[in-house]
Every structure is written in C-alpha cells, then in structure tokens.
Amino acid sequence: MNKKQFVMILGLVLVFEGARCQEHEVFVAYGSVAVLPCIDETSELSHPSSVYWSRLVENALKTVWRREKSGLEFRPVRDQPRANCPVPNFGKSDYSLHITETALEDGGKYICEVEGRIRMVKLINLRVVRASFSPAVVVEGLRTEAVCHVSPGTKSVKINWKQNGAKISRFSLSKVSQKDEGDWTCQVSYTGGAVESTTSLQVKGISTPPSDSSVVYAAVGSSVSLPCIFTDGLVPHTVSWSRPSTTSYSPLPLPASLNASAGPSASAAIQRVEEGDEGMYTCSGTVKGLNGESNKVQRRMELVVARVSRSSGSGPVTLTCHLSNSDQVTSYEWLRVNYGPNDTQTLTSVQKTVQKTLRIQKVDEEGAGEWVCRYYGKQGVLGNVTYELHLMGALKSGNLSSGNKTAMVMGLGFLFLVIFLVLFQMYRNYRRKKMIHLYPAMETIVHQAATEREQRERSRPKMAEACVGDPKPVSV
Structure with missing residues (x-):
C-alpha cells in the first residue's frame, strides 16, 4: 500500500467515530468465485445496517455494491453485475462480497463499510492467481513459457508448478514436445493456505507416435504399419520417410514394398516384411507455425523383426524365437494351433518362460503343424510370430512314427x-x-536274302505288264 492510499484509508476510518479498521488478504484462482469477507463478529443480534463496498482504483474510490438501511440496493449499470452480497435477510452480521468469474482486473484493494449498531471498516486485498502460456498453442520444437500471474499485494508468496498432477521444477520450455502437452497448474502458497490455477498447453505436430521411443513389432512375411499421424488441423506441406544408418552417414534404402500416405495421416505400410528391414525409420513433415514460420517436425521409430528358426540335425527339434531387438521383451509363450470344424482355430499354451526356445522331444502327426511364439513386455503382449513345422522336416531328423x-x-x-x-x-x-x-557270316546271308526279296517285289509289276501287252481294238 503506497502513502496516498494509506492516508485515504486512514482518513476514511477516522470519519466514523469509534470505528474499527481491519485488513485481510484473499487469494483466489482465475475464473472462480471470490469471497471477500466482511463479518461483524461483535453483533449477535440483527440490527438495521447500511453496507458500502467500494474499490480503490487509481487513488479513487469507486462503488462496487451498496445497500441502505431501508433495503434499497445499488449496483453498477454499465456492465453485467458480477458482485453482490448474498445475505438472505438484510442486517445480519455477514456482509461478505461475492465476485463470480473472477478476472485479473478484479484484483486490488476493496473497502467494506458497515454502519449499524457500531461502525465497522474492513480493508480487503484481493489477489487473483492465473496460470497461462505464452503462446498457449505451439508447434513442437518451438519455444513457449509458462506464466503464473499473481495480483500485487503486501505479502510474499511461493510459486510451484505441476504438470498433470506431478510437481516439476521447470517452467520455461525452449523446445516443446508432445510430452509437454496437458494441464499445467500454478500453485501459490502463502501464510495460511495455497491457491491453484490450471491452464492447458496444446502442442501441434505429430501426435502418433508421441515420442521417439516408439517400437513396432512385425513377423517376417507379414505386413506392418508405421504410424505417423499429425494433430487435428495441422496439414504438413511435405512428408518424407527415411531410414537412418547407425554405422554410416548414408541412409539405408527403404523396403521395396513400403508405401507412404499423404495428408494428416502420413503413415507408411510395408506389405511384406523381410529379414533386413529391421532398424530405425524417420517420418518428417514441414508445417507452418502460428506466426507463419516453417518448422520441420519428425518422429523416429524402431521396427523390430521377429522370426522362428528350427534346429537341424538328428534328435529332438528345437524352435527358437528370434527378435532383432529383444530389450523390451520380458517373457515368451509358445502356443499350439489346432483347427476344428469350419476352420476354427484354438490356441493351446504349451510353455511360458523367459527362455525363447521350445524343445519338442518327438515330432509326429500331433507335434507337426503351426506353432506360435508370443512375446511379452511390461505393458503386455508385444507381438506374435507363427512357424509351420512339417513332418518331412522331422523325417530328416530321424523322428518318425512307425506308420511313416x-x-x-x-x-x-x-x-x-x-x-x-x-x-x-x-x-x-x-x-x-x-x-x-x-x-557275322550268318548276318551277311540274312542281309543278302532280305535284299534279293526286296528286289523281286519291286520287279514283279513290270513283268506283269510285259505279259499282258497293249490291248487290241475289236471290230463289230
């Protein structure tokens, strides 16, 4: 309180002979209902009273709400009244002022004057707490700052921040990411209590996956989708997919069956996963910020490829579940696929352990068929991979039934x-x-006899023609 304000309040108090002056400080969150206390603790009986609520604005008092002893009530007519004194029966000892939808400009010093059986003057310092971001909507990768505004007053306060209910120490975000989106709460602690004000931070960019720690699992020979979805209302100008290499600066070639979409959903799909497709993939998009500046957002994700191998050689068959990266795998489960009527499938769990191998002592008609390796992580099932165990493969191992x-x-x-x-x-x-x-002599005789027989057959028609001659005409 400056000197002029103090002199004015002091002069106001001295006007009422025998009046009592009390000062209070009230903290309230932005947008809530503020209750400015003005209670006559000495009056137990109902007496006709007049109540005057005024506010100190630029060293001048402005009426907020007043009520005469006759019950006549006065309110400002310019704006929709948000301040009143909800007392059912005028003259009781509670004359507190209620302000709905408290705004920042409502903060300041208020004076409650009650003239009844005794004269009472109370000074209330209303301090409004508001949490906000500047800017409140930001594209990931850019900067924003959390602001906790507290109306000026006489007492010092302590400010803490919470994000989604958890306390944090930072409030300046130089490079915003999707994990920063959510509710931020400014907690103002003062002598006698604390007040909280909450605001929301909206981050534009790639919403799915939300961070670079995403892992996608796929079996060899299957299809898989690599998600890359932008937030609502954000359409990237250009979208590209790349496959960075961990050993060199040159990127690896993308799979031949990879197809990328355009628009808010820039996800890519690999039609058939092959061995060697595992590794990191990057989805990049160029978007415009709120100020019109272009900004590049990207998301990295890892593709983990799974396959099953069978041991070679004689003896029992061993199936092994291989993953290109098994850091997040906590256990494996082997299941047997059985087919029923109408091609219905049932899965029977055979083994669930931290080991990734399954040992089959004897492969017969019951042991052959489809086997499923299901792998789990802390969050549950990560994926499946199926292996077809044929009887011919078992024959090579020497594990044959008597019928086979x-x-x-x-x-x-x-x-x-x-x-x-x-x-x-x-x-x-x-x-x-x-x-x-x-x-050889007999072979020659047989050959000559055959030759002479063939010559006789050829000369026989000629001899027949010589014996017959030309026919002579006959006269009648």
Missing part, C-alpha cells in the same frame, strides 16, 4: 523295383546285339 517308416520303406522298395526292371531290359537289349555280332 513303413510308408517310406514301401516307396523306396517300389522305386528300386522300377530301376531294376529298366536296367534288366537294357541288359537284355545289350546281350541281343552282342549275340548277333558273334556270327
């Missing part, structure tokens, strides 16, 4: 029989040719 062994022996026996008959026929043909070459 019999079928294999019969098949091999039939194959050997066919090969034997072919070889036997080839041998007979070979012996026949060899026997003919043992008698």
